[in-house]
Amino acid sequence: MLTSTQASNWYLLQCKPRQDERAKTNLLRQNYVIFCPQIVSQRSIHGKPHQSLEPLFPGYLFIQLGRDDKWAPLRSTRGVSRIVDFNHGPAMVPDDIIEHLRNRCYKPPQVHVPQPFKPGEILQITRGPLSTLEGIFLTMLGDERVMILLHFLNREQPVRIPLNDLERTHLHL
Incomplete structure (x- = not known):
């Protein structure tokens, strides 16, 4: 994760069409902190019920950035179209909205990764x-x-x- 000493804020990124996963993968590879709220979708396929995970906001991701973080690489990150802006500046998303989404959207199950054994144990x-x-x-x-x-x-x-x-x-x- 990118960490900085100053406070960071959440912003909205628009992805290129049908490249949400590509953008997410490339942003994580660059150690950006991102959030993609997902919901469980119920569909019927060939007459049988089917569940799938879908983004709540297709084509968009939230990214956490501080003033001193590297913003320039975002423009050339594969899958990312642009940082959404209002009034000639990046659109800041309040922390309470991100928390609200986190509390209401799908949470992947916690995977317990056992601690590695230590020599002599x-x-x-x-x-x-x-x-x-x-x-x-x-x-x-x-x-x-x-x-x-x-x-x-x-x-x-x-x-x-x-x-x-x-x-x-x-x-x-």
Whole structure:
């Protein structure tokens, strides 16, 4: 996110026709803070009910900018047409309107991203032939496997385990 020491305000951007997603992607890639209020739309497709997410204001996005933030790149950002203006200046959108929209529009479900394990952390194996054993986390092996150190058969063995088969131990006091 672009952060600045001065206060920032919300403004309205107009996107090029049918390029809302492209504009959103490119603005996020440039670390701008944007908001695109969405609603759940009910339709009938081939006689069956169908739900989809649609922008509340197709063709428009809200962007948060401070006076010292970089405004010039917005003009050349793919998918962005212009900053909407009134009276020869950018149209500022009050914070209370943005908050109102945030409270009333679709909110994507919160995805819980587990904190990565730390070397030396004790983990419980929850699935597979070694379930119920505990091991010490050593390292990640790609995105889906880890190396843990098991005390097994009277010696310590490094073992590769699927990440999904592990969880942090819960200390019982």
